[in-house]
Structure formats: structure tokens, C-alpha cells
Amino acid sequence: MPRRVRAAVSPGGGAPPGIEELLLDDPLPDEVVLRVEAAGVCHTDLGVGAWSREPRVLGHEGAGVVVATGAAVKRLRPGDRVLATFGWCGTCPNCTRGRPAYCFDGIALNLEGARSRPPLTRPDGEAVRGAFFQQSCFATHALATERNCVKLPDWLDAAVAAPFGCGIQTGAGAVFHQLGALPGRPLLVIGAGAVGAAAIMAGRITGCDPVIVVEPVAARRELALSLGASHAFDGSDADWAEQIVDLTGGGATAALDTAGKQATFEAALRSLHSGGTLGVLTLPGAFEEPVPHPGGIDFLTKRIVGVIEGDSVPETFLPRLFAHHAAGDLPIDRLIRTYPFAAIASAFADAHDGAVIKPVLTFEEEHDD
Template sequence: MKTVAAVSRQAKEPFSIEEIELPEPVGNEVLVQIRGVGICHTDLASRDGTLGAPFPAVFGHEGAGVVLRVGPAVTKLKKGDHVVLAPASDGTCKHCQSGQPMYCEHFTDLNFQTDPAERAAKLSDGTSAALRYFGQSSFAHYALASERNTVKVRNDVPLEILGPLGCGIQTGAGTVMNGLRPEPGSSIAILGGGAVGLAAVLGAVVSGCGTIAVVDRVASRLELARELGATNPINTSVTPDLGTELIAAAPGGFDYIVDCAGNAGLMTASLLALGKLGVLALVAVPPAVDRKLELPWFPTLLQGQSVRGFVEGNSIPDIFIPRMIDLFAQGRFPFDKLVTKYRFDQINEAVAHQLSGKTIKAVLQVER
């Protein structure tokens, strides 16, 4: 079918709004009419050529919409269902079968378009654009996903803002709620007040954490963090010694530190405030794939501390995305306060606003 998409023709170029032709769904595929799609840092890293995606390509991986058609092998979805699209996984490897699909043995192959010979879209000039980005390529009015990475959701909440629950929001909140699982009253420090960091704040509040410190250099983000439930916003642009500030917030040391900033300097300073048996959770992508992280070896050993990476919040999307939506409907998970809406054709403006910090989570709206 013919539709409109934001196409990336070459690395580091702005998105181009173009007409494309999508293949029809076959097998377990699902054709989704997109109502809203979030912009994630990973989309931009792929657009800029740092993650090995082929070009031309259609990116986008925080889509939400309505099922239009399904392939003959689909059993859990039907036309008209409201859905959120999540990362792809194969469902057959040992990690998928043990309830850890975000660590699928074929995660890279299924999500980062390493095989451009897979299903593709046809562009108006006759060339092909790679699809299958995170199993969806949802920077488009319609997206082709699979039954496995399409999550049915309730239809009494605003569908157009739900897309970020499929990646950025579940990454932050899920790292806390599914990965760290803090006991009520625990202390947690979150480095970075962007969409993922503020989602981690929401997860910490739901989990009942007692001390929730948020570290950022943008005052407006810290004000929102406090509104969402942070107890100790720390502004690095005016704080001379981050370690001292964190120790003052949690004199016995933090039980958890969650890095959502990808800044080695912040992590080094914050580790001074990690308590005994504390966990440093790595969430943010480093500025370069070969960047190394240095740790204070002996203190880390002596205090029984650990460092763990978390992908997509350790979530099982079919379980965790509806859970977040239920919490939102109860007024306990106000992720909508992170969202700024843009028209779909404003994608390049939305990207600029998100990169500048003017917007926390840009969501492109597709009018019906």
C-alpha cells in the first residue's frame, strides 16, 4: 500500500517526508495505522550512521496505532485493536523462552536492520528503503510489524501518546521496576533528566523509593523531576561538587544509581555516593561504542557493589506496557507530562527541539 514516511536517504541528513509503498502483511505480520510515534535518541544515532543501519531507510521505533490488516498466521490481534509497538525478538532463543526477550540472541539482527535484503519499502524514484527497524519502522503513517512485537492495549486512553511506552519510557521505568526492584524506602540517584531519566523517576515513585535524587544541568527538567516525585534535584551547572551533594542527600550511600546520561564524569563523581551492596545500573548508550568505563576497583570490591547493564527496562512488553497504561489511568504514572506533540511533517523541528533540551519527549501525531 502507498503511504507517507520520514525517509533517511543518507547518514546525517534531515528526514525527508516522502510517499512510499509498503508490502502487504504476510505470515505473522501486522499492518498498523500509526496515530503517534515518539522520537528516541537511538533513531537519531541510526540516522547519523553510528549504529550501522543501511540507507535509504525508514526509522522510528516508538509507534502506537490501530491494526488495519493482519497476516494469515496472526492469532492474538485483529483489525481495530489499539496497539503499541515494541522491539523485536525471535521468541525461540533461550533468553526469550526464559522471559527475557530484551536479551534475545538475535536482538541486533532483528532491530538494527543488519540485513537490507529483508522486506523493504519502494520509494517514488524506484529505489528501496530498508524496513524492520526495531521490527516496525514507524516513522510513517502506516507500519509493518510482527505479531510478537505488537502489544494490544486498552482503548480508553489517548492512543496518540502511548508510543514512547514501547521504548524510552519502559526503558527508564522498567529498569527500576523490573530490573532493580527496590524495596520501599530505598534510595536511588538518577543521572540525567531526559525522557528515560524522568521515566526512571516515575518507576521509583511507583516502587516507593524514599530518597530520589535526579542529576541534570537543565533547571526546567529538574523542576519537572520534583513535580513527578523526586526528593533531591541536583543541578550540576551550579553545584561545585556532585559527590558531596549526593552524599548529603543519602548519608549512608545510595542503594541504586541509574545512569541515563551516558556521561563518564557524572558516573565517576556519583560512585563516591554509592552505598555498600549498591548497584550502578547502566542504561544510557555511551558516546562511542568502544568507550570504556573505569571503576574504583578496590572500593567496589570491598563494598560488594555491582554494575549491571539494562536493555529496554528488562521488560516483557506484553505484560509491562499494559501495566504502565493501567498505572497512568490510575493517575500514578503521569508520563504524559514528558510529552510534547508535533505534526508528523514537523519531524526535523521536533528533533531539533529534543536535541536542544526544549522538548523532553517529542511525539509525532498522524492525523486520521
């Protein structure tokens, strides 16, 4: 029987989300129902809320407690504390070969919220788009698949756990899995938001030297230095890429551009030495438009990698990140500001304006048991 929930509905066009009462569908055989305890706000939520032209419930960094399971669920049971991460089909060649972040159906499952029937409806029966990243956790309760849930250790607070589901595993995974970052070799991180900060901490864990950050906001540069960066640039000098080449004695081995601007894309490429790797989270311009590149022989000596969820296998990688946090090597709690669920519009505004690195919604006031 459908469950009444309170959910934040983003109307589209960048308008702020508003909380409504909706009906949550019963779980499909491979799904669980989560009582959401915390949900991180990611820039992907803001971006999709801006380009979408129909109402939808976003949220893809949800931590909570399993309260119901579908008939085919075997690994999870009611009462389990879990973190919901990205969706993946489990059967395509990439999923079966340990690369679920690059699932053949990843765009449909995550950005489009593919599901066999509508997960959310208004009381009058109108469907509201959900299953965003197979969770849509900006709600008191959410549906997730068993595959995209990872059990949480008892000691880890839900509000700290939530950002591991996307932003932290993306930045850390990029360094650990995708960029060819090496001990004793330079790592460049452009942007010190949640993904960039995670990459900086992962670079320190890896032993990269130097770890360089380019970040225009002074407070974020200071935070980055305290998290493990050895050098910080504000990016205001037109030749900052050339300064990094001089600093490193030839260029960075690995770089991650979290800004997604034409200027940072080209500067990051100039900052690399021959054979270096640039990871990109997004590219300049509209998705359907070609991206200008500098061309030339030097461009052909460098590798560009599209970073999706840090090429993570969540069931094994997330516990590794939890252990790093427990050891004090990934103090992501320093990035977080919590907001009650009712203040989601404020959390969105602060994320958009850069006032907070990682807003996390909490749901204590929504659950009376």
C-alpha cells in the same frame, strides 16, 4: 500487493528526515500492517540517524490500528488498537525464559531491521532500510510482528500511549526489574529526560526514599521534583557524588545514568554504597572503544547493569504501566509535545536541542478517512 505510504526517510549522517512516498511490502505470515496514529521520537532515533550512512525509516514507539494481518496471525485482527514495541525472536533461550529484551537476535531485529525481504522500496524499486525495531513507524503505515504489538485500552489516547513503547518502559522497567530499588532506600537518577522521568515516577511508586535527580536544566529539575523526586542537584559541583553519599548516609542503593558521559558514569559509581547497582543506557565513547573505569576494590563492590527496554515482557508489563497512568501515578502526558507528521524535522531538532522532553508525531492530517 504493496501499499503506497508516506514515510520519513532519514538520509544518514545526521541530516534531517524528509517525507517521501514509498511502497510498503505485504505482511509476512507473522506480521500485521498498522495505520499509524502516533509515534514517539526517541534519542535512539536521533543517534541511529546520525551514524547511519544509508537511507532508512526510523521510529520505534508507534501506536495505531491494525488494518491487515499475515496468514499466521492469531491474536490480532483488523480494527485492533495496538502499541508496537521492540522486536524479539520468540524462540531463543532468553525469549522463552521471559527476557525478550535480551533476545539473542535483538540487535539484528531492532537496530539493523532484520527481515527476510525489504519492507520498504522507492517507486523505482530501490530498497530503503526499514523494520527498525520491527516497525519503522515514522510513516503513515508500518509493518510490525504480532509478537511486538500490545493491545491498547480504549481509553488511552494514541499520542500518550506511544512513548510507553520504549522510553517509558525502559525507565520504569529499570527501577521495577533491574536496579534492585527498594522501599525506603535511596534511588539516584541522572538526567530527567523521558527515561529518567519514568524512572523517577517508578521510584516514587516503589517507595524509594530519597529519590534524587541530577539534571543541569532548571526547568527539568522542577518537573522532576513535581513528579516524585525529593532532592535535585544541578551537577555543577565537582563533588556532587560525595554530597549524595552524605545525604543518604552512605550512598544510593540504586542508580540510573541516562546521560552516558564519562563524568556521570564515574560519579554514579561513587554515589553508590557497597553492593549498590548502577544501570546504564549507554556508555561514553564509541561503541568499539573500551570504557575507562575508576578501578580499585571499591569498584569491585558495585554492580553495573546494561539496561535494555527495562528487561520488560511487554504483553504483561505495558498493561501494568497503563494502569499506573490511569491511576495518576505515571502522568507521562506532562512530558509530551505533539507535532504533525509533516513537522518531523522540527520534532527531531527540538529533541536534539532538549527543547522538548518527548516529541510525539500525530497523523490525523495524513489519514483522510
